[in-house]
Amino acid sequence: MNWVLAATCAVASVPAGLRWLRVAQREHYLPGEVTRFAVRWWRNGALNLALDLLGLAGVLLTVFDLRWGFLVAAVQVGPIGLSIGGVSSPLAWTARLRRLAGVSGVILITTFAAGAWFALPLLVVLPLYLLYVVVDLALAALVPLERRMGDQWVDKATAKLRAVGPRVVAITGSYGKTTTKHYVAHLLSGSRRVVASPASFNNRMGLARAINENLTPGTEIFVAEMGTYGHGEIAELCRWVKPEVAAMVAIGPVHLERFGSLDDIARAKSEILDGAEVGVICVDDPHLAAIAATYRGRMSILEVSADAGIVIGGERVIDVPEGVFGVNLAVALGICRALGIDVEDLLPRVAGLPTTEHRQSVTTAAAGFTIVDDTFNSNPAGARSALSALAEAGAGGTTAVITPGMVELGPVQDEENRSFAEEASARVDHLVIVGRTNRKSLREGSANGKASVTVVDSRADAVEWARAHLGPGDAVLYENDLPDHYP
Numbered sequence: 001m002n003w004v005l006a007a008t009c010a011v012a013s014v015p016a017g018l019r020w021l022r023v024a025q026r027e028h029y030l031p032g033e034v035t036r037f038a039v040r041w042w043r044n045g046a047l048n049l050a051l052d053l054l055g056l057a058g059v060l061l062t063v064f065d066l067r068w069g070f071l072v073a074a075v076q077v078g079p080i081g082l083s084i085g086g087v088s089s090p091l092a093w094t095a096r097l098r099r100l101a102g103v104s105g106v107i108l109i110t111t112f113a114a115g116a117w118f119a120l121p122l123l124v125v126l127p128l129y130l131l132y133v134v135v136d137l138a139l140a141a142l143v144p145l146e147r148r149m150g151d152q153w154v155d156k157a158t159a160k161l162r163a164v165g166p167r168v169v170a171i172t173g174s175y176g177k178t179t180t181k182h183y184v185a186h187l188l189s190g191s192r193r194v195v196a197s198p199a200s201f202n203n204r205m206g207l208a209r210a211i212n213e214n215l216t217p218g219t220e221i222f223v224a225e226m227g228t229y230g231h232g233e234i235a236e237l238c239r240w241v242k243p244e245v246a247a248m249v250a251i252g253p254v255h256l257e258r259f260g261s262l263d264d265i266a267r268a269k270s271e272i273l274d275g276a277e278v279g280v281i282c283v284d285d286p287h288l289a290a291i292a293a294t295y296r297g298r299m300s301i302l303e304v305s306a307d308a309g310i311v312i313g314g315e316r317v318i319d320v321p322e323g324v325f326g327v328n329l330a331v332a333l334g335i336c337r338a339l340g341i342d343v344e345d346l347l348p349r350v351a352g353l354p355t356t357e358h359r360q361s362v363t364t365a366a367a368g369f370t371i372v373d374d375t376f377n378s379n380p381a382g383a384r385s386a387l388s389a390l391a392e393a394g395a396g397g398t399t400a401v402i403t404p405g406m407v408e409l410g411p412v413q414d415e416e417n418r419s420f421a422e423e424a425s426a427r428v429d430h431l432v433i434v435g436r437t438n439r440k441s442l443r444e445g446s447a448n449g450k451a452s453v454t455v456v457d458s459r460a461d462a463v464e465w466a467r468a469h470l471g472p473g474d475a476v477l478y479e480n481d482l483p484d485h486y487p
Contacts, residue, residue: 001066001067002066002115002116002117002121002124003116003119004114004122004432005066005069005070005125005316006070006113006116006124006215007116008070008073008400009072009073009112009124009125009128010108010109010112011073011222011419012073012076012128013128013131015075015076015084015287015403016076016128016131017101017104017105017108017131017135018084018085018091019079019082019083019084019093019240019452020131020132020135021097021100021101021104021135022084022085022086022090022091022347022485023038023082023485024097024100024135024136024139025091025094025457025461026089026483026485027093028203028229028486029096029100029138029139029142029146030139030229031136031140031143032136033136034132034133034135034136034152035047035132035133035136035141036131037132037214037305037364037486037487038079039136039478040433040486040487041078041079041081041082041380041487042078042294044079044081044436044487045081045302045436046262046350047078047080048078048079048080048263051075051077051078051079051080052078052079054071054075055070055071055072055075055076055129056129057167058070058071058072058125059072059122059125059128059129060264060423061120062121062124063124063320064122066309069121069124069125069465072128073124073125073128073131074100074312074316075469076128076131079378079487081487082485083484086330086483086484086485088481088482088483089483089485090483091355096146096227099142099145099297100135100138100139101143104134104135104138104141105140105368107127107134107137107138108127108131108134110422111123111124111126111127111237112127113126113290114409115121116172117485119353119476121366122363129307131160132248132381132427134224136209136223142331142451143155145451147240147420148250148355150204150205150208151161152260153204153205153208153209153212154204154205154208154240156208156212157207157208157209157211157240158240159217159235159382160167160211160212161211161215161222161240161241161242162226163217164215164217164218164219164222165451166195166215166219166220166221166222167220167221167222167244167245167339168224168241168242168243168244168245169221169222169223169224169242169243169244169246169247169335169337170225170226170237170238170243170246170247170272170276171184171186171223171225171249171251171331171373171377171454172225172226172227172228172234172246172248172249172269172272173228173248173250173251173269174249174251174252174253174254174265174269174379175249175252175254175379175381175382176249176256176325176327176328176331176485177200177202177225177226177227177249177357177378178199178200178356178376178406179225179312179356179359180247180331180332180335181196181197181223181242181323182196182298182330182353182354182356183227183328183332184196184223184332184335184336185223185327185347186352186353187332187333187336187349187350187353188221188336188339188341188346190346191341191345192220192221192387193217193218193219193220193221194219194220194221194223194225195214195215195221195222195224196223196224196225197210197214197222197223197224198214198443200227201225202224202225202226203227203233204233204236204237206239207224207226207237210224210342210467213422213482214277218361220332221339224237224241224243226238226241226272227280228256228268228269228271229258229266230258230259230268231264231267231273232271233269234252234268234269234271235271235274236276238272238273238276240269240274242275243272243275243276244277244278244282244419245276245277245278245279245282245335245338245339245341246272246276246278246280247252247279247280247322247331247335248269248270248272248273248278248279248280248281248288248291248331248336249270249282249327249328249331249384250282250285250288250327251267251269251285251287251288252379252380253265253379253409253412253416254378254379254408254409255408255410256408256409256410256411256413257408257410257413258406259408259410259458260410263287265287266287269293270275270294271297273291273299276299276337277300278297278300278301278302279292279295279300279301279302280302280304280331280334280335280338280403281295281301281303282303282304282305282306282327282330282331282334283300283303283425284305284307284327285303288373299407299448300338302334302337302338302450304330304331304334305331306320306326306327310329310333311330312333312334312343313334313337317343317347318350319331319346319402321350321353323355324350324353329350329353329365331463333346336417338428340405344471352478353410357376358373358374358376358377359373359376359382359440360372360373360374360377360382360385360386360389361373362389362393364468365467365470366473367470367471367472368392368466368472368473368474369397369466369470369471369472369473369476370393370474370475370476371473371476371478372386372389372390372393372476372477372478373474374386374477374478374479374480375388375476375478375479375480375481376481377478377479377480378406378407378408378410379406379421379480380419381405381422382422383406383479383480384420386477387401387423387424387427387477388480389477390428390475390477391427393475394473394474394475394476396403396473397472397473397474397475398429398430398470398473398474398475399427399428399429399430399474399476400428400429400431400432400466400469400470400475400476400477401421401424401428401431401432401476401477401479402428402431402432402434402459402465402466402476402477402478402479402481403431403433403434403438403442403477403478403480403485404418404433404434404435404437404438404459404480404481404482405417405426405433405438405439405441405442406420406422406438406480407422407437407438407480407486413438414438414440414441415441417438417441418441418442418443418444418445419445420442420445421441421442421444421445421446422446422448422449424445424446424449424451425446425448425450425451425453426449426451427447428449428451428477429450429451429452430451430452430453430454430469431446431449431451431454431457432453432454432455432462432465432466433446433451433453433454433455433456434457434458434459434461434462434482435458435482435486435487437486437487439455463480469473
């Protein structure tokens, strides 16, 4: 019977394990993230909570009768709603995922076999019940190997940077990094050979890949976006990327869940300044103003602002053009000045600044209504700005906001989502809430607004709602988009 239980648990672990492997992949293979999401999922709705409690009861009762272990295997049909393959965030069998699956499988098979051999059914069912913990343990065990495997690509990128010898610009911030990077590349491309890291390639392996694949002889300026999930990551990037000019755009509660405080976020981001010759900092943000004051005695600091037009180093350069993110332009022009380029010569190129995909980009649907796509945005300041963009796009017509709300805001997540829903429901005609993650806080915030409120389970349902309710002259804002590994 012990071997039958072990075999049953092994079979049950396959579909269940695929779910947690997908979460691991979507959360950048960070140890601990699978367990964090598992807690959310098993408490997402009464059915999942009941399944989780049944599984726990099965584990405890297996001590007295191993037949209860089959209950633990049965509840692995859950959590209900977390699909195996995924739709918006599908499982991709990369080499890294195969290594993770292999190590997780070895841990499970070892414990299943040991439990059956030594007649310890608890050793069989407990790893199955805590399968998400097993995946996190495998992730932690693989960290040294993954780092060593990545070293070869980082070494190659380091050598390529030395060989090509471009001037290096690095940009960070809680948000606005990608748009600022695109602005810099556009402003300089008229007179310099510029390469910018693509999309959101802003971590160790992403930047190494960007350099290895895109940097070519003759490149004069390389613009690197740098992100972080913790202290030390940006400092490590700067040790081999070695920026001459380092820029900080904005500080906000993005990733507050991981850091704990805005001050902590600011400290982690400020690592980008260490070792650079010039720091370009938007002092409209009080956290960044404090950083500028701290670093002023250590390095050359160029302060920029967009509060009253674009101001670079105390000099007002230009009004904020319509449709342009002022802070991003201020930092971009500041970077150009820090590189020794006359900003006045660049102003004619401001009119052609590119829009960044999925960041308040505007398109027209086949049905004739305007779409403001802000699906890659998940910060309070950007969300409020997007409401203004929606009001302009839908002036005179019906307006709607479709959103799952903002995530990774830690202790202020509920408050910020309530606040956003309150403002949105006061300004638009319809608010469509997607999914369960922030449903409660969004509904609370919209309770007293003029907007009609609709709740749907998925983004696909929300898209169908827009097609059914909007037409020419109307406008919809898609604010953020959570992949389907979120509950």
